[in-house]
């Protein structure tokens with residue numbers, strides 16, 4: 001397959017001013033009639049080139065006409081992926097009629113069917129599976145769309161913009177025409193046709209315009225849409241208040257579909273959502289699920305400005321919209337809930353998944369220089385690291401300048417398709433702050449490492465921090481220039497107070513630009529304990545030789561909530577890593593009682609931010625410990641972490657029971673920050689108590705399971721019992737749970753996932769059996785993610801079984817999915833791409849499976865790219 005390079009970018013040779021589409025939805029095929037008003041792009045240098053439209057190989061071309069003249073076959077050329085027409089005028093109308101087969105579309109790109117309804121997914125390059133088009137984001141056109149379908153089967157017909165006309169047609173059919181006044185790239189096109197119910201509300205914008213809000217779903221899910229509606233209205237208000245951005249159309253629609261490759265899609269005026277990111281009800285949705293709905297609704301809404309009004313010039317600029325929008329949705333969620341908890345969750349994800357990506361064969365900068373298949377670049381790096389880069393700009397400029405920068409960006413580029421550099425330029429121009437070196441964050445991959453040491457001169461009262469930065473090599477980038485890194489620090493005195501720093505504040509942002517740099521603080525009366533990288537001010541790995549006592553001290557005194565948690569994590573990592581060494585040496589394990597004492601203090605201190613207590617008391621995860629390992633010893637990590645949890649649980653059982661009882665209040669479910677914190681702490685206490693192996697704790701979990709009136713408590717108890725040695729009890733409640741929820745697919749997905757992630761022996765056999773279960777469907781990505789990724793990503797001890805069975809199983813599924821759904825198949829490869837991080841025997845088996853996939857026949861571009869880069 002061909003590699004596409006950023007350096008080869010050229011402006012489009014033709015532009016499409018107007019796009020008129022007519023969809024005739026028939027029983028087994030859909031007719032797509034396109035009428036495109038095209039003109040040569042005056043900015044293009046190639047003056048007489050042919051018109052080349054992208055079009056998938058499965059499109060059946062029925063008719064082509066230029067200015068109403070039907071072309072004969074010799075007048076155009078059809079290749080696997082395009083349609084070329086020579087000798088076109090400078091301005092003309094192109095008509096095509098194409099036949100497509102949504103029922104056969106299992107890739108879920110383009111127009112496809114989800115549970116009987118029609119829907120589309122056009123980002124990144126799905127529109128070319130619908131009709132021939134200039135399918136690139138810098139070709140922006142005004143769309144008019146008419147949909148005609150059977151009236152009884154598809155009473156709801158939706159597309160982008162406003163409905164402008166409708167009527168009945170022959171044969172019990174009807175039609176609706178939609179007009180979207182905002183020029184947009186084809187990737188933002190959407191169509192939905194189905195038998196859908198909806199809820200409706202209205203929103204009045206700051207300037208007094210009324211917007212109709214509609215959320216569509218299957219009739220049976222109508223009672224699960226309120227939270228998305230509340231979230232949407234909050235997002236609209238927040239974007240006005242924080243960014244000065246108003247919504248621009250008269251109607252905003254969201255549609256829930258069950259077959260969807262990702263979380264949601266920001267199509268102009270017609271968002272399409274995975275049901276998992278829009279449906280929410282206390283009985284069927286966990287707290288995490290509610291928060292996901294709030295965050296994803298906000299994310300897609302915010303795209304209306306950061307993505308739709310100002311879009312990407314080409315797909316190398318993907319992080320322009322995704323990084324910025326993730327930053328915006330993270331700030332929104334922080335404002336709606338606990339800011340520190342949100343930061344901890346985001347950083348945890350970044351440090352496990354994104355750092356691992358940066359250390360693997362698919363590592364890429366947030367603005368990649370090349371790709372084979374763009375779908376492979378909807379990554380943690382583009383999204384999460386991209387958001388961290390925007391956050392660093394915010395930190396360097398300050399809130400006020402950042403807002404000036406975003407105003408300038410939106411004003412300067414409204415209606416345009418632009419680059420990440422345009423974004424940085426606007427930030428620079430508005431603030432007057434030099435970001436030239438900072439731009440390296442966009443072009444250099446890898447996670448920088450900062451080694452910190454310090455000196456204290458008591459006679460001069462000067463404290464100095466010495467920061468040294470380096471960045472490991474990544475594919476194609478062996479040498480890196482120093483980054484411009486904002487390192488936020490505070491200094492704590494012996495009594496735990498924050499010292500005043502030279503900027504007159506207690507926190508200061510050090511701007512690290514050199515490979516090595518010294519930062520001195522004057523009038524420091526005693527040797528401080530530094531609080532480094534407060535709020536995780538940069539996506540880096542920072543090393544400083546903290547003593548365990550320092551970390552215990554920071555856990556209770558740091559004024560930065562994030563760094564209190566970070567101190568607990570560092571303490572946990574230090575202790576666990578030492579014990580992993582002991583385990584590997586075959587020595588007896590003894591837990592440092594400073595961890596027990598620190599945990600006891602946190603458990604019993606009611607003055608602490610309750611939202612943070614469960615976070616602080618959660619040991620570093622197996623995934624994070626793996627990421628920190630040079631060579632990952634899956635079994636040692638699992639065994640040691642289990643040992644520490646059990647030891648803590650036994651030592652702290654009375655405190656844990658007290659916490660459980662205090663938090664186990666019966667009140668009407670609400671997904672607010674305080675109640676979420678209480679449930680999180682209660683379920684954390686239960687998770688420790690279960691590890692004591694005492695029968696009364698099993699009883700506690702079973703009682704919670706039976707009495708729960710919300711899915712958070714019910715699912716937590718179910719998972720704890722299933723992941724415990726009480727196999728019989730697990731079997732009983734798994735059966736009971738399924739019988740109760742078998743008609744709620746999203747709940748069943750969690751039921752699948754709990755079993756797939758069970759660390760006990762035999763999980764792979766269970767997964768194989770569940771693949772035959774009535775609830776499983778290989779064509780539904782949510783099922784695949786729950787069961788197959790649940791096993792390969794959340795069940796390290798079984799996935800990495802020494803007989804290679806986990807690897808073999810995963811490779812078999814990838815080979816099967818490669819034909820059905822390449823995007824999903826390619827995402828499943830991720831755990832195998834990490835093979836170099838494991839001991840030699842496992843490396844060999846993982847590599848063998850990658851090779852088997854490679855040799856398995858014709859691979860999709862998606863799978864080929866990831867597998868070939870992993871084997872290189």
Ligand code: HT7
Pocket residue numbers: 121123124261262263264265266299300303322375378823
């Ligand atoms: N912008 C959306 C991307 C997306 C997508 C990409 C590839 C294949 C399927 C997809 N579904 C949605 C999602 C977002 O970031 O908002």
Ligand code: ZN
Pocket residue numbers: 299303321322325
């Ligand atoms: Zn997005």
